Amino acid sequence: MFEITWRIYNLFVIALAIIWRRLLFRTMVIAVTGSWGKTTARECLARILSADSSITKTLGNDNGRRGIPRTILRARPWNRYLIVEIGVDRPGVMWRGAFVVRPDLVVVTCVEAEHMENFSTLEAAAREKAKLVG
Secondary structure: OHHHHHHHHHHHHHHHHHHHHHHOOOOEEEEEEOOOOHHHHHHHHHHHHOOOOOEEEOOOOOOOOOHHHHHHHHOOOOOOEEEEEOOOOOOOOHHHHHHHHOOOEEEEOOOOOOOOOOOOOHHHHHHHHHOOOO
């Protein structure tokens, strides 16, 4: 029973994040992904952009399927930028993040042999990260 309730809650949060993202039409959404360097790139972007604009960004390393909707839901309409860090550790995961975030700008830090136990080749990892672009 608890497992069903938790799944319904997660689906509800994701649905809210999808709707809220569509309402943030004045906010530029920047997605940051890559094999490594995501958090550093996100923090650098946040520091630069927050100098003269209000921003919301991913907190800590909360860049998975539960953290992405929470980041979107923390954004406010007066935020000029929303910086969302998106991490993937296996094939078939990026489309979810791309669908929820719908970024205006994508930063891919690098594609390296990270999580190669789940990706057959480096090209497979690059294809998965490219799903965020379009």
